[in-house]
Amino acid sequence: MRILADTNIVASAVGALRDAGHDVIYVAERQLDPGDSALLAEAVSEGRIFVSKDRDIGVLVHRDGQPHRGVLLLDDLGDAGAEMQLIASAFASHAQQLGAGAFLRAGRGGVRESQ
Numbered sequence: 001m002r003i004l005a006d007t008n009i010v011a012s013a014v015g016a017l018r019d020a021g022h023d024v025i026y027v028a029e030r031q032l033d034p035g036d037s038a039l040l041a042e043a044v045s046e047g048r049i050f051v052s053k054d055r056d057i058g059v060l061v062h063r064d065g066q067p068h069r070g071v072l073l074l075d076d077l078g079d080a081g082a083e084m085q086l087i088a089s090a091f092a093s094h095a096q097q098l099g100a101g102a103f104l105r106a107g108r109g110g111v112r113e114s115q
Contacts, residue, residue, distance in 0.1 A: 001091065001099060004043040006052035008073075013084040017091070038110050049098050051087065058114060061103055069102050070098040073114065075107030 005014050007028040014026045027033050034042075036056050043050040049070035050057065057073055060066040070074065072090055077083050086100065090106045097113070098104060105114040 001046040004048040004050050010054040010080040010083050011081055013087045014016045016084055016088055040068055044069055070101045073105045
């Protein structure tokens with residue numbers, strides 16, 4: 001899958017996604033972060049799923065109607081290993097939904113569609 005990972009995603013999770021064969025752009029590897037609205041627009045233009053822990057994404061998508069190609073919004077687990085496992089699990093179990101443009105929220109309670 002084609003993924004755009006926000007700066008707040010742990011680097012080990014990005015590495016694991018790449019190791020699993022995903023095409024990942026990691027915003028933390030850039031000099032500047034243009035902000036969530038610009039990142040969502042970039043993800044749309046490049047056909048990428050946006051992965052972030054920033055809850056403002058929900059506001060941009062659900063309230064403001066900003067388009068997207070799929071979003072995985074993560075709860076901040078405060079543990080890099082748990083976060084890495086959550087991301088890997090969400091992509092393994094919900095790849096079809098994400099690829100179809102779903103907005104999913106993932107946390108300790110599992111993965112669910114956000115509306």
